[in-house]
Amino acid sequence: MEQYDQLYRLYETADTETLRAYQEFVDLLPPLSSPVALDQWDDARDELDERKRNIAEEFPATGETYADLAARLTREEAFTALDLFSKYDRSVNVLVLDVDETLRSAGDTDNEIPRDTLYLLTEFQERGIPIVVCTGQTLENVKGFMIQGLGNEVVSSGSLSIVYESGNGVFTPKHGAQTKQLLYERLDDEVVDVFDAVRGRVLSEAPDDVSHGTHLQGNEFNVTLKPNAEVGSDAAVEIIDEALCYLCGLVGECVAEAVGVDVADPAALARTYFSRDPEIQAVFETAGLSTDADLDDAPSALLDLFERVDLGYYEGDAAELVSLELDKSAGVEQAFEVLGIDDPFALVMGDSKSDLRVMEWIAENDAGIAAAPDHASKAVLDHVRAHDDLVYEAGEASSVLNIVYGLDLIARLNERRS
Numbered sequence: 001m002e003q004y005d006q007l008y009r010l011y012e013t014a015d016t017e018t019l020r021a022y023q024e025f026v027d028l029l030p031p032l033s034s035p036v037a038l039d040q041w042d043d044a045r046d047e048l049d050e051r052k053r054n055i056a057e058e059f060p061a062t063g064e065t066y067a068d069l070a071a072r073l074t075r076e077e078a079f080t081a082l083d084l085f086s087k088y089d090r091s092v093n094v095l096v097l098d099v100d101e102t103l104r105s106a107g108d109t110d111n112e113i114p115r116d117t118l119y120l121l122t123e124f125q126e127r128g129i130p131i132v133v134c135t136g137q138t139l140e141n142v143k144g145f146m147i148q149g150l151g152n153e154v155v156s157s158g159s160l161s162i163v164y165e166s167g168n169g170v171f172t173p174k175h176g177a178q179t180k181q182l183l184y185e186r187l188d189d190e191v192v193d194v195f196d197a198v199r200g201r202v203l204s205e206a207p208d209d210v211s212h213g214t215h216l217q218g219n220e221f222n223v224t225l226k227p228n229a230e231v232g233s234d235a236a237v238e239i240i241d242e243a244l245c246y247l248c249g250l251v252g253e254c255v256a257e258a259v260g261v262d263v264a265d266p267a268a269l270a271r272t273y274f275s276r277d278p279e280i281q282a283v284f285e286t287a288g289l290s291t292d293a294d295l296d297d298a299p300s301a302l303l304d305l306f307e308r309v310d311l312g313y314y315e316g317d318a319a320e321l322v323s324l325e326l327d328k329s330a331g332v333e334q335a336f337e338v339l340g341i342d343d344p345f346a347l348v349m350g351d352s353k354s355d356l357r358v359m360e361w362i363a364e365n366d367a368g369i370a371a372a373p374d375h376a377s378k379a380v381l382d383h384v385r386a387h388d389d390l391v392y393e394a395g396e397a398s399s400v401l402n403i404v405y406g407l408d409l410i411a412r413l414n415e416r417r418s
Helices: 002-013 016-028 035-058 063-072 075-088 115-126 139-150 189-201 208-213 234-259 266-274 278-286 300-306 328-339 353-364 378-387 397-417
Strands: 094-097 131-134 160-164 169-171 180-182 214-216 223-227 309-314 318-323 346-349 368-373 390-392
Touching: 002 035, 002 063, 002 075, 016 035, 016 063, 016 115, 035 063, 063 075, 063 397, 075 397, 094 328, 115 131, 115 139, 115 397, 131 328, 139 160, 139 169, 160 328, 169 328, 189 223, 189 234, 189 300, 189 318, 208 214, 208 234, 214 234, 223 234, 234 266, 234 278, 234 300, 234 309, 234 318, 266 300, 278 309, 328 353, 346 353, 346 397, 353 368, 353 378, 368 378, 378 390, 390 397
Parallel strands: 094 131, 094 346, 131 160, 346 368, 368 390
Antiparallel strands: 160 169, 169 180, 214 223, 223 318, 309 318
C-alpha cells in the first residue's frame, strides 16, 4: 500500500496539471527558428525542470520517477499504471499496434496519427521497446505513413516490424534474410486457388454499383474491396455493405469450384456460414438476404474450406477475403521471433475482429494486455473490458500509451528497490 499512498500524496500536493502542460509544450513544440519562440521554449523548460526538482525533494527515494510520472500522466492514468503493475508485476516489452481507427481516426484525428502519440512511440523506441505495427493495409502504404510520422531512422532501426495485410507478410528492416517474410507462400494450393479465383473475378463479375463504387486494394494476397467514396461516409457504408454481400456469394462459388462439389446455391451456404459474425449477419439481414441454408447437408469438403478462410467487414471502409491461417496473430508471432522477443508481455491496441484474435492469443498465453477505442466492435470491447478495461476515447490512443509509459517507470522503480 505504500506506493498507492505515495502516489496519492503526489497528486494531492503537486500541481500536476500545470506540470503536464509544461511537459507537453517542451515535448511537442515544433522545431524553432524564431529567437522569441526559442526563448519561450527555454523558459518553459527551465520552469519544468524547477517543478520536477521540487517534486524530487518531496519524495527523496522516488523523486525523479514520481516527477516524470506527474509530468506525463493524469492521476487516473497513474493509478491505472500502478494497478497494472500490482496485477502483472512486470512492464510491457513490446507494442502491437493497429493503425486505422486505433492510432488514427478518420473522424477524430483527420486520419493522421496525433503528434503526442508519435512522440510517445519514439520515447518507447528510445527505451528499447520494439514496436509491431499490425494492419490490414499494404506494406508500401504502412511504410509510407510510418516514415512520415516516426522518421526513417525509427522505421529502419531493426526494432520496428510491420505485419501487413492482416498477417500475410512481415517486414522487419535490418534482419537479413528475415527482413521480409511472405507468410502466404506457406499456404497449400487449395486455399491459394480460392484467392486467385476470387481476385480474378471480383471486379469483372461485380454488379455495376460495386464495380463502379469500389476498387481492389493492391494487396500481395488478400482480396480487399475499398470504397471510392470517402471512408466512413454514408456512400461508403452503403457500397461496402453491397460489396460484402456480393463478395460472400463469390467466395461460396469459388470454394465450391475449388473442392469440386456441385451444390445448388453455394452463395446461400456461404452467407449462412459467414453470418455467424453478428456484424455480417446484420448486413445480410438489411439487404434482405437469407442466412438459413441447411449447412448440415452441405458437402464436408466445402465446409472444411470455409473454415480456412474468413470475410472481413469494416463498416464504410472495406470488405475482404482473408485466410484464417494467416491472421494478425500469426504475423505477430512471426514478428516476435524475428525481433527476438522470447518472453513477450505486449500491449495490443486494436478495434476489429482481426485485432481481437491477437488479443485472445496474448491472453491465452499470459503475454500482455489489450486496449481499444470506445468505437471498437462489440466483441473487442467485451474482451478488453473483461480483462483490464483499457478503453479510450477515439483519437486518444496516447492515454493508453501514457499508462504503459507509467507502468514502465513503476516497474523500473521497483527493480531498483529490489
